[in-house]
Amino acid sequence: MRASVLGFVSVGALAAAVHYVVALLAHAGGWQPTGANWIGFLCAFPVSYIGHRRWSFRGTQASHMTAFFKFLTVALLGFLGNQGLLWLALTYTPLPFWFVLGMVMVIIAVSTWLLSRFWAFQYT
Numbered sequence: 021m022r023a024s025v026l027g028f029v030s031v032g033a034l035a036a037a038v039h040y041v042v043a044l045l046a047h048a049g050g051w052q053p054t055g056a057n058w059i060g061f062l063c064a065f066p067v068s069y070i071g072h073r074r075w076s077f078r079g080t081q082a083s084h085m086t087a088f089f090k091f092l093t094v095a096l097l098g099f100l101g102n103q104g105l106l107w108l109a110l111t112y113t114p115l116p117f118w119f120v121l122g123m124v125m126v127i128i129a130v131s132t133w134l135l136s137r138f139w140a141f142q143y144t
Contacts, residue, residue, distance in 0.1 A: 027078075028133050031071030036125050039064035044118055053110055053117045054103060061099050068095065077141030090140035098132040 043060030047053060069091050073084070080087060102124050109120040 025133070027076030028072065028136070031068065031076050032129055032133070034071060035064040035068035036129070038067050040121060040125065043121060047117055053121075054107060056117075057103060057106055057121065061095075061102075065092075065095055072136060072141065077136065080141040082141055087141055091136060094132060094135040094140050097135070098128045101131070102128045 039060040041060075042063045043056045046056035046059045051059065069088065072091065073080075073087060077087075082090070105124045105127065106120055109115055109124065110117065113120075
């Protein structure tokens with residue numbers, strides 16, 4: 021399990037960096053925060069799935085097809101939480117987008133790991 025956590029953190033950090041940088045660039049290019057967040061998510065998802073499948077959860081017995089759709093579900097649920105928290109914080113606080121996005125991404129990461137480890141890439 022320790023290797024799984026280390027792999028998840030490493031791959032997750034790379035995917036989060038892609039998401040964060042792309043979202044900030046999209047926002048700087050004129051996109052509204054929630055739209056920029058979608059673009060960041062869409063760019064980070066392939067990095068996340070491939071990295072987790074090949075490294076974080078490489079011992080899984082789940083087929084690629086099964087794991088992909090379960091992971092997509094986990095990622096979309098995480099993203100919906102991300103999007104909701106982002107919207108709430110930006111609507112009801114004076115905090116800047118770059119700060120809120122970073123904080124929300126950290127909060128959602130824990131739930132994503134738990135769902136990935138124990139459901140999407142479950143070990144049999």
